[in-house]
Amino acid sequence: QSALTQPASVSGSPGQSITISCTGTSSDVGGYNYVSWYQQHPGKAPKLMIYEVSNRPSGVSNRFSGSKSGNTASLTISGLQAEDEADYYCSSYTSSSTLGVFGGGTKLTVL
């Protein structure tokens, strides 16, 4: 069982917006602004999409945005495109000895 909880799957039609949640505790998501999000296409390495809750690395589309409220972080993808179909993982720093944790991943299907 992953330390951070994500929905197993979400779906949306092209052009729509979707939001993926990532729920932790006050020891990780709620305690630090060190939440990041990764996109992974099948057979490929993960790609950083969001860091420090809401910052986008250079080159990442502004259709991707991040936010946090309490112990839950969220990734929103607006104007869904077919190429957005992938697995998405959240991660957070944690005060435990493990230092950091990932969510179990969410499979995004673009209908």
Add this chain to the structure above:
Amino acid sequence: EVQLVESGGGLVKPGGSLRLSCAASGFTFSNAWMSWVRQAPGKGLEWVGRIKSKTDGGTTDYAAPVKGRFTISRDDSKNTLYLQMNSLKTEDTAVYYCTTEGSSWYFDYWGQGTLVTVSS
């Protein structure tokens, strides 16, 4: 262009050892904090451990499941990161990714990964 190229994966028996390497280029490796992240077949991502830059102490941190069995090291003269894995278990079977680590717990560049299979 940042490049991270892992090598050294393969099939090993339970209780065996394996050393992974990660050749880095396109950035100042000696200044970088580096991490290993793994992904079991069909499963999610799991942080394995990291090594800080020598200027930040060069210390290492490990996830609980690998602490005492895995050792991360670096050779800044060769721009190479290593992961020495001992006392391997079947549950260590995974693709192992080498990553750069940002200043606030994020992994900004990833290698293509190398598969480690622990099986008798």
